[in-house]
């Protein structure tokens with residue numbers, strides 16, 4: 062998770078959150094962002110203003126209207142005769158900034174309205190030109206059962222994963238706890254932005270000698286935090302079930318060369334030593350498209366994500382590598398995650414896909430089976446909350462002491478080169494400065510390719526099996542060891 066300052070989704074979310082009219086479509090918002098030099102506040106003002114002016118609408122719920130225009134110049138300046146065509150968005154299906162952040166955000170109320178220097182946002186955001194017109198567009202697909210999930214994605218879905226009473230108790234416990242969780246907050250350009258849900262970070266009691274306190278700070282975008290809490294007992298109990306399922310699942314799959322191979326033969330290869338929890342209250346709370354930061358997870362992590370409470374849609378969309386965008390399109394997969402289900406994001410999910418929990422217009426309330434343990438005689442209360450707990454294995458070879466520091470003196474973050482992962486000549490992971498997330502948006506230009514061997518990381522499956530592991534000679538989806 063966590064974010065930096067160049068994310069399309071973040072900018073769109075900022076604009077959306079300031080609109081008083083119905084969503085005009087991402088392409089329209091992006092073009093308006095270009096017109097407004099990347100200033101989200103100004104973009105929202107322009108979209109709002111033009112909507113009322115041209116439609117004679119007032120900003121009441123009853124008069125909210127859908128705006129649709131493919132010609133943004135004409136739409137923003139209906140009277141202005143201009144020969145300059147607005148940048149076409151027809152071909153833009155999957156706009157990616159070169160370095161992607163981890164969370165969708167909404168602006169803090171302090172968003173400024175002053176004019177900002179003009180940046181050509183499209184140069185940053187637009188994918189390299191391609192001839193996509195011949196590539197057919199695939200409609201979103203709902204994956205409503207475990208076999209569909211396994212068929213279409215690198216994930217597995219398990220339903221009714223915990224004993225029902227444990228799932229219910231853990232849900233109540235976490236909802237109560239979540240009252241003190243925080244909205245993630247960080248700098249984006251010149252303003253502070255905030256995540257549209259609450260979050261918290263936990264460390265397992267017996268986690269092998271490393272202090273994951275620094276890692277916890279990075280969960281909160283580099284903000285100083287108190288040492289993270291230990292897994293509560295109910296989470297610990299749930300974790301045993303989850304570890305068993307995850308290890309069963311990964312044993313059935315081939316392993317990728319850079320995955321952690323363990324110190325001793327027979328050792329449990331995946332164990333959760335940290336967990337991050339999210340609470341989404343109501344239909345509008347969300348998390349935007351992102352891939353999880355790999356800093357402590359290392360390459361090709363497995364992440365086990367437990368859902369409790371109301372069903373929400375988990376959305377997955379592949380990031381098509383640059384050399385394939387002219388041949389195929391990404392497809393959006395929607396996976397409804399009911400109470401007591403586990404979706405396991407297996408190796409290569411973070412390198413190849415973005416995931417999100419989009420806002421919804423309606424929500425099915427969760428109806429608990431058991432009363433709240435501390436209010437056993439109260440009536441059962443349906444809830445509009447979803448609790449998500451992602452159990453994670455922070456690798457011993459990506460511990461805080463071994464994370465490179467940037468020029469600002471703070472630990473860097475590790476990202477995958479999602480766009481070039483099939484290239485074979487391009488390195489696939491890099492370390493970059495992350496100081497800007499907290500430091501008034503100002504970081505340094507630190508950028509270094511991650512080199513497993515030079516940095517002394519492992520042992521990996523490649524080390525064990527002798528398969529080439531340098532970043533130039535294997536292809537994530539093609540070589541299994």
Ligand SMILES: O=C(O)CCC(=O)C(=O)O
Pocket residue numbers: 062337339348353366375416417418449451
């Ligand atoms: O709530 C979810 O299912 C996803 C949460 C997530 O992606 C994250 O915390 O990184």
Ligand SMILES: [Fe+2]
Pocket residue numbers: 062351352353416
């Ligand atoms: Fe995530």
